[in-house]
Amino acid sequence: MLVYAATRFASLAATLLVATLLVFVVLEILPGDPAQLMLGLNAQEDTLAALRSEMGLDRPAWARYLAWIGGFATGDLGTSYTYSVPVADLVADRAVVSLPLAMIALALSTVIAIPVGVYAARHRGGWQDGGIMALTQIGIAIPNFWFAMLLVYVFAVSLRLVPSGGFPGWEAGVGPALQALALPAVALALPQAAILARVMRSALIDVLHEDYVRTARAKGLTRHATLWRHAVRNAFIPVLTILGLQFSFLIAGTIIIENVFYLPGLGRLIFQAITQRDLIVVKSVVVLLVGTVILVTFLVDMAYAAADPRLRKR
Amino acid sequence: MSQTPPALPFVFLLLRHRTLLAGGAIVTLVLVAALVSLVWTPYAIDALSVADRLKGSSLAHPLGTDQYGRDMLSMLMVGARTSIAVALVAVGIGVCVGVPLGLIAAARGGWLDEGLMRVNDLIFAFPALLSAVMITALFGAGAVNAIIAIGIFNIPVFARVARGGALATKSREFVLAARVSGKGEIRIIVEHILPNIANLLIVQGTIQFSLGILAEAGLSYVGLGAQPPLASWGRMLNEAQTMMMLAPTLALYPGLAIVVTVIGLNLLGDGLRDLLDPRLKRRVA
Numbered sequence: 283m284l285v286y287a288a289t290r291f292a293s294l295a296a297t298l299l300v301a302t303l304l305v306f307v308v309l310e311i312l313p314g315d316p317a318q319l320m321l322g323l324n325a326q327e328d329t330l331a332a333l334r335s336e337m338g339l340d341r342p343a344w345a346r347y348l349a350w351i352g353g354f355a356t357g358d359l360g361t362s363y364t365y366s367v368p369v370a371d372l373v374a375d376r377a378v379v380s381l382p383l384a385m386i387a388l389a390l391s392t393v394i395a396i397p398v399g400v401y402a403a404r405h406r407g408g409w410q411d412g413g414i415m416a417l418t419q420i421g422i423a424i425p426n427f428w429f430a431m432l433l434v435y436v437f438a439v440s441l442r443l444v445p446s447g448g449f450p451g452w453e454a455g456v457g458p459a460l461q462a463l464a465l466p467a468v469a470l471a472l473p474q475a476a477i478l479a480r481v482m483r484s485a486l487i488d489v490l491h492e493d494y495v496r497t498a499r500a501k502g503l504t505r506h507a508t509l510w511r512h513a514v515r516n517a518f519i520p521v522l523t524i525l526g527l528q529f530s531f532l533i534a535g536t537i538i539i540e541n542v543f544y545l546p547g548l549g550r551l552i553f554q555a556i557t558q559r560d561l562i563v564v565k566s567v568v569v570l571l572v573g574t575v576i577l578v579t580f581l582v583d584m585a586y587a588a589a590d591p592r593l594r595k596r
Numbered sequence: 597m598s599q600t601p602p603a604l605p606f607v608f609l610l611l612r613h614r615t616l617l618a619g620g621a622i623v624t625l626v627l628v629a630a631l632v633s634l635v636w637t638p639y640a641i642d643a644l645s646v647a648d649r650l651k652g653s654s655l656a657h658p659l660g661t662d663q664y665g666r667d668m669l670s671m672l673m674v675g676a677r678t679s680i681a682v683a684l685v686a687v688g689i690g691v692c693v694g695v696p697l698g699l700i701a702a703a704r705g706g707w708l709d710e711g712l713m714r715v716n717d718l719i720f721a722f723p724a725l726l727s728a729v730m731i732t733a734l735f736g737a738g739a740v741n742a743i744i745a746i747g748i749f750n751i752p753v754f755a756r757v758a759r760g761g762a763l764a765t766k767s768r769e770f771v772l773a774a775r776v777s778g779k780g781e782i783r784i785i786v787e788h789i790l791p792n793i794a795n796l797l798i799v800q801g802t803i804q805f806s807l808g809i810l811a812e813a814g815l816s817y818v819g820l821g822a823q824p825p826l827a828s829w830g831r832m833l834n835e836a837q838t839m840m841m842l843a844p845t846l847a848l849y850p851g852l853a854i855v856v857t858v859i860g861l862n863l864l865g866d867g868l869r870d871l872l873d874p875r876l877k878r879r880v881a
Binding site for chain 1: 714718729733833841844847858863
């Protein structure tokens with residue numbers, strides 16, 4: 283187990299390193315001089331040069347790369363070109379919106395999808411199964427931003443139950459903040475739940491054919507106990523894979539959903555930073571998001587290995 | 597279920613596979629709408645008319661008009677063309693680059709295989725939409741960059757499918773027989789392995805096609821996809837958002853168009869999978 287964890291961790295570190303290199307190079311080859319961008323086209327040449335050296339732009343590319351990577355360890359990611367505040371502070375301010383949103387959405391989709399998938403598998407071939415499968419087919423096809431618009435129309439514009447957008451901040455209290463996150467979380471969670479429910483269903487159907495399920499029944503366990511204690515637990519392995527993958531979709535989804543609801547999260551930050559060419563913000567946020575995805579994949583791998591000893595031998 | 601004899605006429609085949617029929621019908625309808633829009637639309641989509649703005653359904657405008665007086669039906673038809681073109685070319689990029697890479701990886705094995713698969717993992721680590729947003733925003737918004745951004749993420753998908761299929765086929769008897777008879781590596785791949793993984797690729801193709809349509813809609817919605825005057829379903833939704841109180845139907849039709857098209861493609865994919873590989877049906881149905 284330890285050897286397996288170590289090799290997986292080495293591969294995680296390598297992927298992360300290549301990812302940072304990739305992001306750095308892509309943003310490096312882009313035209314545009316940040317110093318020029320800050321001072322405008324009429325800036326004096328010596329003022330520009332002074333600013334460049336202050337920002338460290340006159341150093342060679344590899345030195346700037348190393349300084350940037352080192353910044354992740356020290357928490358100093360440089361200063362935003364447009365906001366003139368430390369990038370780390372900017373990211374921290376926005377993460378307290380995006381992170382809870384992604385967590386709530388992930389939890390919501392899991393809590394909905396697992397019972398629904400189990401229910402469909404138990405009634406396989408029946409009308410309940412047919413209905414659920416048809417619903418999930420629609421759930422997979424719905425663009426989450428359109429679903430979000432429909433939710434806004436019904437629950438914010440027509441029924442006036444929740445705000446249609448914006449975020450009061452956690453200072454305003456947990457209640458109002460959660461209210462503002464309710465619709466975005468549902469808009470993110472339901473399409474994801476549709477996929478997850480389908481995976482849960484087909485994994486469970488596979489498992490129900492296994493010998494150990496028959497054995498469990500034969501030794502006198504009730505249907506209910508067999509289902510939850512043996513079948514569902516074993517069906518979790520493919521479900522876990524999809525959950526790991528979905529985290530990546532969720533991160534991407536927040537970028538668009540935050541724009542629908544005008545939520546001041548990382549997604550909106552990266553959007554504004556891209557349009558304002560605030561590349562120092564863009565590269566750090568992208569690496570943080572990609573790093574989170576890589577880390578989650580690693581944790582999922584570890585969770586498998588803990589759950590299924592056969593996987594450690596690979 | 598018994599295997600369908602290949603001699604059965606195509607029409608009967610379709611009737612036996614209802615998902616295939618439903619999916620095929622929907623996709624054909626959207627394709628026809630897109631093709632017709634190339635030569636004719638009820639109204640020109642760049643014809644703005646203040647007098648006709650926000651009209652409801654009528655004989656002249658079956659689906660009404662938007663806030664600029666443009667005919668919704670015409671916009672939807674052109675939008676179908678945009679969606680299909682973007683998604684199709686993006687799938688094409690994925691197939692043309694990914695499949696050869698996957699086949700080479702499977703045939704050669706060793707460090708080449710390992711290296712290619714690591715690159716695959718790396719691309720998978722970037723949330724596709726995040727990178728697509730970055731690519732289009734940095735290199736300029738527009739349909740062509742949207743195609744490239746979506747296409748790049750199709751490459752590892754097809755590489756993985758082709759590699760997996762090729763590895764499974766590689767050790768089958770007929771491939772060994774071909775090798776014994778002296779055929780070269782490339783001939784074996786083209787004549788024996790490729791035809792055997794075509795099924796997998798077709799099914800994956802429909803899945804990536806529907807994901808491509810969703811991705812294009814998302815990019816256009818945030819203003820990074822197709823630019824006006826070209827119509828796009830995602831862009832129409834973006835414009836409809838500010839009009840939600842006044843004219844909710846403006847947001848209804850493009851969204852429905854996306855959902856119906858994607859459902860059609862998914863049904864087509866499911867149907868094709870059942871048709872091409874009946875063994876899977878027991879597990880999935």
